Amino acid sequence: MSDATEVCWLTVRQLSRALVNGEISIHDLVNVFLARAAEFNPASKAFIDVYADSARAHASTLAEKPGSGMLYGIPYGLKDLIDIKGHRTSAGSAVFADNIASDDAHVVSQLTAAGAVCLGKLNLHEFAYGATGENTRYGTAVNAYDSSRLAGGSSSGSAAAVAWGLSPFALGTDTGGSVRSPAALSGLVGLKPTYGRISMRGVTPYSWSLDHLGILSRDVRDCALILQTLAEPDLADPGSTNRPTDQYLPEVDSLEDLTGRNIGVPRQFFYEHVDPEILSATERVISFLEKKGATVREVETPDLNFSRTVSLTIQMPEALSFHMPWLEKRAGDYGEDFRTGLALGQQILAEHYVRAKRLMTHYRTQIDDVLETVDILVTPSTPIVAPKVGAVEVETEGLTEPVGNAMMRFTNFFNTTGHPAISIPSGMHSLGLPMGVQLVGKAFGEASLLAFAHLINSHRQFKLPLPKIN
Amino acid sequence: MSDATEVCWLTVRQLSRALVNGEISIHDLVNVFLARAAEFNPASKAFIDVYADSARAHASTLAEKPGSGMLYGIPYGLKDLIDIKGHRTSAGSAVFADNIASDDAHVVSQLTAAGAVCLGKLNLHEFAYGATGENTRYGTAVNAYDSSRLAGGSSSGSAAAVAWGLSPFALGTDTGGSVRSPAALSGLVGLKPTYGRISMRGVTPYSWSLDHLGILSRDVRDCALILQTLAEPDLADPGSTNRPTDQYLPEVDSLEDLTGRNIGVPRQFFYEHVDPEILSATERVISFLEKKGATVREVETPDLNFSRTVSLTIQMPEALSFHMPWLEKRAGDYGEDFRTGLALGQQILAEHYVRAKRLMTHYRTQIDDVLETVDILVTPSTPIVAPKVGAVEVETEGLTEPVGNAMMRFTNFFNTTGHPAISIPSGMHSLGLPMGVQLVGKAFGEASLLAFAHLINSHRQFKLPLPKIN
Numbered sequence: 034m035s036d037a038t039e040v041c042w043l044t045v046r047q048l049s050r051a052l053v054n055g056e057i058s059i060h061d062l063v064n065v066f067l068a069r070a071a072e073f074n075p076a077s078k079a080f081i082d083v084y085a086d087s088a089r090a091h092a093s094t095l096a097e098k099p100g101s102g103m104l105y106g107i108p109y110g111l112k113d114l115i116d117i118k119g120h121r122t123s124a125g126s127a128v129f130a131d132n133i134a135s136d137d138a139h140v141v142s143q144l145t146a147a148g149a150v151c152l153g154k155l156n157l158h159e160f161a162y163g164a165t166g167e168n169t170r171y172g173t174a175v176n177a178y179d180s181s182r183l184a185g186g187s188s189s190g191s192a193a194a195v196a197w198g199l200s201p202f203a204l205g206t207d208t209g210g211s212v213r214s215p216a217a218l219s220g221l222v223g224l225k226p227t228y229g230r231i232s233m234r235g236v237t238p239y240s241w242s243l244d245h246l247g248i249l250s251r252d253v254r255d256c257a258l259i260l261q262t263l264a265e266p267d268l269a270d271p272g273s274t275n276r277p278t279d280q281y282l283p284e285v286d287s288l289e290d291l292t293g294r295n296i297g298v299p300r301q302f303f304y305e306h307v308d309p310e311i312l313s314a315t316e317r318v319i320s321f322l323e324k325k326g327a328t329v330r331e332v333e334t335p336d337l338n339f340s341r342t343v344s345l346t347i348q349m350p351e352a353l354s355f356h357m358p359w360l361e362k363r364a365g366d367y368g369e370d371f372r373t374g375l376a377l378g379q380q381i382l383a384e385h386y387v388r389a390k391r392l393m394t395h396y397r398t399q400i401d402d403v404l405e406t407v408d409i410l411v412t413p414s415t416p417i418v419a420p421k422v423g424a425v426e427v428e429t430e431g432l433t434e435p436v437g438n439a440m441m442r443f444t445n446f447f448n449t450t451g452h453p454a455i456s457i458p459s460g461m462h463s464l465g466l467p468m469g470v471q472l473v474g475k476a477f478g479e480a481s482l483l484a485f486a487h488l489i490n491s492h493r494q495f496k497l498p499l500p501k502i503n
Numbered sequence: 504m505s506d507a508t509e510v511c512w513l514t515v516r517q518l519s520r521a522l523v524n525g526e527i528s529i530h531d532l533v534n535v536f537l538a539r540a541a542e543f544n545p546a547s548k549a550f551i552d553v554y555a556d557s558a559r560a561h562a563s564t565l566a567e568k569p570g571s572g573m574l575y576g577i578p579y580g581l582k583d584l585i586d587i588k589g590h591r592t593s594a595g596s597a598v599f600a601d602n603i604a605s606d607d608a609h610v611v612s613q614l615t616a617a618g619a620v621c622l623g624k625l626n627l628h629e630f631a632y633g634a635t636g637e638n639t640r641y642g643t644a645v646n647a648y649d650s651s652r653l654a655g656g657s658s659s660g661s662a663a664a665v666a667w668g669l670s671p672f673a674l675g676t677d678t679g680g681s682v683r684s685p686a687a688l689s690g691l692v693g694l695k696p697t698y699g700r701i702s703m704r705g706v707t708p709y710s711w712s713l714d715h716l717g718i719l720s721r722d723v724r725d726c727a728l729i730l731q732t733l734a735e736p737d738l739a740d741p742g743s744t745n746r747p748t749d750q751y752l753p754e755v756d757s758l759e760d761l762t763g764r765n766i767g768v769p770r771q772f773f774y775e776h777v778d779p780e781i782l783s784a785t786e787r788v789i790s791f792l793e794k795k796g797a798t799v800r801e802v803e804t805p806d807l808n809f810s811r812t813v814s815l816t817i818q819m820p821e822a823l824s825f826h827m828p829w830l831e832k833r834a835g836d837y838g839e840d841f842r843t844g845l846a847l848g849q850q851i852l853a854e855h856y857v858r859a860k861r862l863m864t865h866y867r868t869q870i871d872d873v874l875e876t877v878d879i880l881v882t883p884s885t886p887i888v889a890p891k892v893g894a895v896e897v898e899t900e901g902l903t904e905p906v907g908n909a910m911m912r913f914t915n916f917f918n919t920t921g922h923p924a925i926s927i928p929s930g931m932h933s934l935g936l937p938m939g940v941q942l943v944g945k946a947f948g949e950a951s952l953l954a955f956a957h958l959i960n961s962h963r964q965f966k967l968p969l970p971k972i973n
Contacts, residue, residue, distance in 0.1 A: 350853035354861060357854070383820035383856035384827070384849060391824060 037065045041198035042499055045255040048201055049103040059106035059150070063092040066108045066152055070199045073502065076180060078172035079193035079200075081113045081123055083153040091150045103258055105148030110200040112191045113154035114161055115246075116235040117141050124237045125157040125168050127366040128359050138235025139267040140204060140246060147262045152200055156190030161206055161239040162352065162371045163187055164214060164437035165420075169368060173422055176219060177500035178466050182419040185215025185440065191249045192219040197502060202250040202259055208239050209344060210415075210444025212247030213456035217414035217469025218440075220458055220497045222490065224248045224256050225444075227477045228451030231260075232267030238355055240348040242390065243448040253457060253487040257281035260479060279480045288484035292326035297407030302337040303443055306432035307416040311468045314459035315413045318470045318489055322411070325488065332403045332410065335396055340446045341438070343396075346389040347449075349378030397450045397476075404452070404475045409485050412443050414456040414469030443471060453479050457490045458497045467497055507535045511668035512969055515725040518671055519573040529576035529620070533562040536578045536622055540669045543972065546650060548642035549663035549670075551583045551593055553623040561620045573728055575618030580670040582661045583624035584631055585716075586705040587611050594707045595627040595638050597836040598829050608705025609737040610674060610716060617732045622670055626660025631676055631709040632822065632841045633657055634684060634907035635890075639838060643892055646689060647970035648936050652889040655685025655910065661719045662689040667972060672720040672729060678709050679814060680914025682717030683926035687884035687939025688910070690928055690967045692960065694718045694726050695914075697947050698921030701730075702737030708825055710818040712860065713918040723927060723957040727751035730949060749950045758954035762796035767877030772807040773913055776902035777886040781938045784929035785883045788940045788959055792881070795958065802873045802880065805866055810916045811908070813866075816859040817919075819848030867920045867946075874922070874945045879955050882913050884926035884939030913941060923949045927960045928967045937967055 040048070040057065051057045057065075067085050074080050088108065095106050113123050116134035118141075123129050137145065144151070156174045158166050166189025167173045174189035176182040177196035184193040188205025192215030195203050205212040207225040216223025224247055231246040238244055246263065250256045264278045298304075298319060304312065323329055353360075353375050360367065360375060367375070403410070416429050420436050427439050434442075447454040452473050459470035470489070474482030489495055510518070510527065521527045527535075537555050544550050558578065565576050583593050586604035588611075593599050607615065614621070626644045628636050636659025637643045644659035646652040647666035654663040658675025662685030665673050675682040677695040686693025694717055701716040708714055716733065720726045734748045768774075768789060774782065793799055823830075823845050830837065830845060837845070873880070886899050890906045897909045904912075917924040922943050929940035940959070944952030959965055 346853070350857045353854050354857040357858075379852070379854060381853040382849070383816070383851040383853050384823050386853035386856055387820045387824040388827075 037068065040065050041069055043201070044251045045107050045201050045258060046103060048107055049105070052106050059092045059096050060089070062106060063088050063108050063150055063152070066200055070152065073197050073199060076175070077177070077193045077197040077199065078156055078174045079190045079197055080110070081125070081154045081156050081171050081190065082120065084120065084151060088150050088152050095148055095150070100148045102147050104144065104262060106150065107201055108150045108152045109144065110152050110155045110191065110194045110203040111141070112157050112188050112203070112205045114157060114206055114237040115141065115204060117151055120154065122237060123154070123171070125159045125171055126368070127170055128363055134235070136235060139232035139270060140263050141235065143262050143265050155188070155194050155203055158187035158189065159368045159371050160237070161187040161208060161211060162374060164210065164440040166215070167422070175422060176419045176466070177502060178220065179419065182421055182466070183218065185218035185419060187211040188215050188247070188249065192216060192221060195219070195221050195249050195251065196500060202248065202255055205247050205249055206236060206239070207245045207247040207448065208243045208348065209448055210441040212249060213444045213454060213471060214415055214440045216249050217456040218419040218467065220467030220500070222250050222253055222256050222455065222457050222486070224260065224455045225447070225453065226260060226264065226479055227453045230453070230477065230479065231263050232270040234267055234270040238351070240351040242347050242351060242393070243344065245448065253455070253483055253490040254282070254285055256455070257285045257483045276477070281480050281483055284480035284484050285487045288488050290326050291322060294327045295407040296322050296327045296329045297332035297403060297410040298329055299332050299334045299410060299412060302334060303412040306430045307413050308418065308429060308462070310462050311413050311416065311418070311459070314468045315411065315470050318459050318495070319411055321489060321492065321494065330407055332407060334403070334446070335399060337442065337446055340396065340449055343389045343392045344445055344449055346381055346385050347393070349374060350381050350386050353378040393449045396446070400450045400452055401476065409482060410473040412471045412473070414443060414471040415440055416442055418462045418464055418466040418468060447473055452476055453482050455482060455486050457486050458495055460495065461497055507538065510535050511539055513671070514721045515577050515671050515728060516573060518577055519575070522576050529566050530559070530562045532576060533558050533578050533620055533622070536670060540622065543667050543669060546645070547647070547663045547667045547669065548626055548644045549660045549667055550580070551595070551624045551626050551641045551660065552590065554590065554621060558620050558622050565618055565620070570618045572617050574614065574732060576620065577671055578620045578622045579614065580622050580625045580661060580664045580673040581611070582627050582658050582673065582675045584627060584676055584707040585611065585674060587621055590624065592707060593624070593641070595629045595641055596838070597640055598833050604705070606705060609702035609740060610733050611705065613732050613735050625658070625664050625673055628657035628659065629838045629841050630707070630822070631657040631678060631681060632844060634680065634910040636685070637892070645892060646889045646936070647972060648690065649889065652891055652936070653688065655688035655889060657681040658685050658717070658719065662686060662691060665689070665691050665719050665721065666970060672718065672725055675717045675719055676706060676709070677715045677717040677918065678713045678818065679918055680911040682719060683914045683924060683941060684885055684910045686719050687926040688889040688937065690937030690970070692720050692723055692726050692925065692927050692956070694730065694925045695917070695923065696730060696734065696949055697923045700923070700947065700949065701733045702740040704737055704740040708821070710821040712817050712821060712863065713814065715918065723925070723953055723960040724752070724755055726925070727755045727953045746947070751950050751953055754950040754954050755957045758958050760796050761792060764797045765877040766792050766797045766799045767802035767873060767880040768799055769802050769804045769880060769882060772804060773882040776900045777883050778888065778899060778932070780932050781883050781886065781888070781929070784938045785881065785940050788929050788965070789881055791959060791962065791964065800877055802877060804873070804916070805869060807912065807916055810866060810919055813859045813862045814915055814919055816851055816855050817863070819844060820851050820856050823848040863919045866916070870920045870922055871946065879952060880943040882941045882943070884913060884941040885910055886912055888932045888934055888936040888938060917943055922946055923952050925952060925956050927956050928965055930965065931967055
């Protein structure tokens with residue numbers, strides 16, 4: 034096996050092969066990542082808590098009774114909204130600083146059963162409120178390609194951990210784009226599966242009508258592999274779909290010729306006020322698919338400006354309902370931005386919330402109808418590259434908006450519809466920063482969505498250089 | 504076949520046998536009920552619209568190509584919230600007086616496919632808001648046992664039609680007890696299946712989180728037969744469960760010995776402030792089940808006074824969201840009571856609505872847990888017998904409350920939990936009015952619930968005399 038600096042950039046499947054072939058031991062693999070976390074966490078701020086002792090102990094246990102499956106012995110990180118028994122779930126907040134989980138989240142149980150080793154808990158925007166990942170208590174996770182810039186959020190630590198080579202994959206949550214947006218800005222693959230596909234049991238809620246568990250990984254094949262494990266039905270969660278898991282991996286490699294396939298391009302709203310280099314990169318992805326035989330069609334979607342209001346009208350009362358007991362006692366422990374948001378939530382009328390929920394159904398139906406005519410939708414993942422830490426507003430081709438709005442502008446809508454959506458790299462910006470393209474698939478059509486994503490993601494044209502980290 | 508006065512009191516299964524044996528023709532059967540509707544609708548106010556021509560035409564079509572199945576040729580009535588193509592759905596309101604349905608409701612498609620013949624549309628409380636069934640525009644459906652008293656509501660015409668012998672069965676909707684309460688007060692069987700069991704497509708919504716389609720019939724076997732037809736999965740309705748229909752009829756006859764079975768009795772809340780004769784009748788049902796071998800256990804439930812507020816906090820904003828477009832243009836066409844309710848709905852905050860929805864989940868879990876320890880719950884269906892038309896308040900054993908609250912006091916809660924619940928007759932009150940007992944089963948446990956209900960319902964001890972109608 035080559036040296037530690039090379040190991041830390043391998044995919045889960047490559048690591049799995051190295052373990053199976055005896056090129057590295059589980060123990061050494063875990064130590065490679067723990068050593069990198071120790072070295073680069075001060076700069077990256079990816080981890081809130083590193084589980085050095087328990088990860089090493091877990092590695093020893095696994096080594097004693099070798100198991101099977103591609104996740105056996107693979108280290109990973111968890112956004113610190115996700116419970117792992119006996120450890121705290123801080124939710125990135127002072128409010129939950131002493132909140133010890135009494136049980137494993139369903140997804141953690143699934144990963145543990147598969148033999149994966151948790152390295153620790155990853156940074157986030159407080160309680161997943163906000164797209165920047167700025168966090169006054171635990172520090173702000175920064176971009177592996179330029180540490181003066183944001184990693185993206187709210188799953189900021191999840192993106193930073195994988196992008197800085199501190200973990201082969203990570204779990205995050207995505208209520209408005211909190212997995213896809215940081216994946217795009219950090220040069221990674223980020224999947225938000227269909228609403229309900231992955232159980233949310235044991236995950237601190239932000240807004241349960243919109244919350245999705247998501248995956249950040251180095252490539253689409255890894256993403257398929259991890260989804261396969263996480264999507265195991267959760268019989269204890271009435272909200273999860275409890276349908277048998279599809280076989281994602283065989284599907285991923287099966288797509289090559291796109292003759293007869295249709296690509297939907299929603300030019301209105303999704304191709305306006307976008308960084309020109311991101312736009313060109315997106316068009317290159319579309320051309321690539323066209324060259325593979327696909328037909329490109331223009332499709333229509335609802336107005337994203339309005340759908341953002343719909344999303345907020347649902348988010349804030351739901352967040353308020355969860356936080357009220359703590360807010361009454363410990364308002365001072367909340368960050369200023371979230372406390373202000375919750376205060377605004379108190380003014381929203383039930384009538385408006387109900388109307389927003391009905392609009393969600395309407396949006397879902399509209400996109401279902403569009404996806405009757407095309408296999409996938411293609412949009413830029415974000416209209417901007419990673420913003421500077423501390424930036425408040427951003428101007429993009431004539432539109433000035435808050436940084437957080439820009440980061441979620443193209444992702445947010447698909448939380449209201451519940452369709453599966455993935456961000457994959459589309460190229461490098463001249464600023465030396467990654468750009469991403471978002472693909473959206475039919476409800477519960479992850480197998481097909483991942484196949485399209487893999488076709489793009491595995492082509493050399495869309496490979497990104499590694500970040501330059503010493 | 505005996506005369507028309509006897510035919511009109513037969514069950515669906517008896518009518519089906521008479522048709523199969525050639526004792527009566529479909530045409531004559533339909534005419535028997537149309538003649539009774541013409542004779543008794545002025546007194547009962549059961550029907551809003553009678554479809555004499557289309558029912559006769561349908562009967563002729565059916566006679567030409569005899570089909571099979573026990574609903575073939577059986578007449579029925581529809582609460583006028585349920586769409587039948589080409590006819591108006593008035594919803595009991597001036598607002599919808601010219602609202603012609605463009606398609607059949609899913610349940611109507613199912614009944615038509617089974618060969619059932621729709622006699623017409625049945626009266627209701629305007630837009631199903633309210634328990635009394637009082638309706639200033641279409642008249643107030645009255646009780647077959649005492650026409651100075653209410654039939655019950657909001658499915659008032661559905662109960663009146665079956666109780667007055669104008670239809671062998673009827674469909675209603677139940678958001679707080681609107682099928683079970685009128686069934687109890689009118690001496691009928693009334694089933695609210697599990698939330699989601701029957702598709703609501705084509706039914707004017709009142710509050711979709713609580714709305715259930717329901718069945719009113721003469722006995723439990725008929726109810727099982729009709730449920731079997733209605734519960735066919737609706738692939739076009741994402742809200743319906745789409746699970747294969749259980750086989751209800753074989754189950755209904757299978758239960759005799761209750762050894763090892765457990766009956767849950769929630770004495771707190773459900774046995775307080777009840778008419779003493781209704782309480783005694785309920786106790787007789789419990790004793791009957793005990794004599795059959797069942798063990799009776801006391802069980803706990805949440806406070807019904809609080810759950811009523813939870814229900815209203817959900818109902819009013821949902822109703823408002825549906826009615827807003829009409830309310831803005833035609834406020835004057837709404838009845839005073841509903842308009843006032845909708846105005847109150849405008850004051851409810853999203854935070855409270857969301858909290859109420861979370862409490863619904865909590866209630867469902869609590870009752871799921873209780874139903875892990877017992878097979879069914881037994882409660883009175885209502886604390887009172889049918890009130891006088893126009894009564895505003897009622898005093899029951901020390902509790903004074905609005906008439907509508909009393910009528911829904913024991914049914915309302917199971918709309919918040921979504922469990923299947925049925926009202927069956929428990930005896931006659933000394934006032935010459937029917938009394939009802941409510942049985943509640945496990946979620947999607949209709950087969951078992953109906954078996955318990957049939958055991959009681961088929962025993963002579965609980966048979967009611969027919970109403971004395973000339």
